[in-house]
Amino acid sequence: MAVLRFTFCLLGAVHHAWAQSTYTFTPSEITFGANGFANWGAGTWPPSSVGEPLVPQSTDPETLSLPQQMDPNRIESTIQTLVNFGTRHTASDTTSPTRGIGAARQWLMNEMTELAKPSNGAMKVSMPCYLQPASPAHGMPITAQVCNVQVEVTGAVDPNRTYVYTGHYDSRRLNNSDNTGYAPGADDNASAVSIAFEMIRILAPVVGNTPPAASIIIAAVAGEEQGLYGSNFLAQTLKNASVNVQANFNNDIVGSGSNAPFSPQNQHTIRIFGAGTDYLTINASLVKEIITTGYQDDTPSRHLGRFIQEINAGASNVTEMDVALIYKPDRFFRGGDHESFLSAGFPAVRFTEPQEDFYHQHQDPRVQDNVTYGDEIEYVDFEYTARVGKVNLLSLWSIANAPATPQNFTYDTEIGFLASSLDDPPSNLENVIKLYWDVEADPLLDHYEIVWRPMSSQQWTHTLNVGLANTTLLPISKDNAVFGLRAVGKDGKKSPATYALAVASQYFG
Structure with missing residues (x-):
């Protein structure tokens, strides 16, 4: 095998003379990682003696104890209760005590209030609403109240700096204007609401004694399927109040790692979608500069995704999860509530399971030609949802207690x-x-x-x-x-x- 020799210069320190060094180049074989990706390319170049190789930051024992309290049984119970409301279409019944979005949001309000009690008042529960006009073309056949149900924890050090968790609680059928038919919405998106409940339950006794440095909002939002109504209402309310929202953790369809095409690794992976420069709200000349200088992959949302990746990597023995950061604002021709925060100028990412099952999304529950359709609870993996919850809670609590x-x-x-x-x-x-x-x-x-x-x-x-x-x-x-x-x-x-x-x-x- 031929050996090539190069002589090159290293800058020892600025204004110092160049030092000569000899480098022996030895061609190496291409190897492959456990994920099947080839280990070659320029990822290890340029070499540097500056600083230290970055090791994922570790998490203190107190913080690590929080995600370990995620309870798959409670997650199942929350999802089943939401499914039992029959439909949670944003324009569905608001008078029945057992069916429709009115019954669902009242139950959410009652449960959040109960879960927040150990906080001794540190968690403020509310249900802000507004009247959304009819928009039949977007799935709103009638004018209806859009209500978010949320918990707010005021930061003890920097209360205006705020981190927001969102998961929508409305559901839909194939016809998005159908506000009466059965729409269980188990994975999409009772799964995210179940995580919200668990985070409230786990954090309530903690924040009662030791509130976070920055403020936290955990919200179940409505109207996602018809136009991101609830999340836009929340994001714009925060923007109008000049709240410094430094991150939105939006979870949507986080209930299963077992969908086809299946790999065992899927059950231990969560995707995070981070938007690029097209969602920046800063001056156009600055966006052009970011792209021109090669920082197009360094938007605040992608840095938020990197933060979540790193925090999780340092505690993966607890979360038992990998975080896959996807350089896209969302899935193929899809969208979600994080876009409301991006449009308001706030960093935001979307958590979604690694392989979606389109037989069980936005479908009328039925068996047709021996194929079963519908977003039923039997297609949700509660252990997997709990692991996604661990990643969220670990990241949310860590970022809210770190400096700005x-x-x-x-x-x-x-x-x-x-x-x-x-x-x-x-x-x-x-x-x-x-x-x-x-x-x-x-x-x-x-x-x-x-x-x-x-x-x-x-x-x-x-x-x-x-x-x-x-x-x-x-x-x-x-x-x-x-x-x-x-x-x-x-x-x-x-x-x-x-x-x-x-x-x-x-x-x-």
């Missing part, structure tokens, strides 16, 4: 770039990156970390502790990696990363 995501992370366009005049200092021409950010007055904050990864890698690969400084210079080319900044708390909890925008150094004095 840093702001105004930027890099210098004059350092590490072409000369603009004969008077440019030679140090500006070194192929490096200089980064700046705002240092926040956050009582949770201990220090900041720069994280970075090769362009071909989905997850951060390296980290560097930069203390409480507001700038650093790294001997890494801007062309070959993407950079993020995250805040680390005094207890080790870390925020999601934020992406960098380019600015000229004169803006920083």
Whole structure:
């Protein structure tokens, strides 16, 4: 086998001389991981002695004890009760005590109130409503009340910073305007509501004694099937009140890992969909810059997905789950309640099971040509739903007790770039990156970390502790990696990363 030898230079430190080193290249065989993907490509390049390889952050024992309390039996009971209402169409009956969305939302209100009692008032239960006009073309045959049922926990340190869990409780048939026929909606979406109940139950005695640093909302929303009505009502209400929503965890169809095409790994995998630049609400010129500089995969929603991935990876012995971050806003020509938060300018992701079963979604329950259709409870795996709940609770509680995501992370366009005049200092021409950010007055904050990864890698690969400084210079080319900044708390909890925008150094004095 031929051996190729190259001599190259490593930058030991900025303004220092280049050091010579000899590298022996040995061609290697292509191997395959357990997921069947080939282990080749540029994922391990560029090499770097900067910082440390990133190891998923660990979780404290108290937090780890919370997801272990997820109860599959209670999840089954919640889903069965919701199925028993016959239909939960947004425009269905509101007068019957046993059937229709009116009975369903009153039961949700009663149950949330009961589950919240151990919080000693720290959990505020409410049912905000508004009148939605008829829209037959979108499945609303009549004007009807759209009511969300939600629990709010006020943060003890940064109450305006808020994290929102959503799962819609309405159901539908094949004809979305059919507001009377049987529509069980077990997987879509009683499964997500059952997780909401479990999180409320588990957190109630905790927040009564030790409230989270930031605020949490856990909401069962209505009107998803007809137009994301309830979630839009919630997101816009929060936006109008200038609430700093830093994440929406939207769960929709999270009841089974056993659908075809089946793999045993499916039962231990949850997909998270993270939107790209098309859902950013910032100035169009900044969106163009993000795309031009190669940060199109570094939107706040995708950083939120990376955060959930990392938190789960560090505690996967408890969750028994893998998190698959999908670089799409949602599934093929589909949508969900997270879009209401994205449209309001808030980071949001959607949790969905790994393989959906379209025989049991948006279908009239029936047997036709020996094929069974309908979203019945028998197609829900309660153990799997509980594992999805573990990932949500672990991530939600961790992020609400970490420092806020840093702001105004930027890099210098004059350092590490072409000369603009004969008077440019030679140090500006070194192929490096200089980064700046705002240092926040956050009582949770201990220090900041720069994280970075090769362009071909989905997850951060390296980290560097930069203390409480507001700038650093790294001997890494801007062309070959993407950079993020995250805040680390005094207890080790870390925020999601934020992406960098380019600015000229004169803006920083």
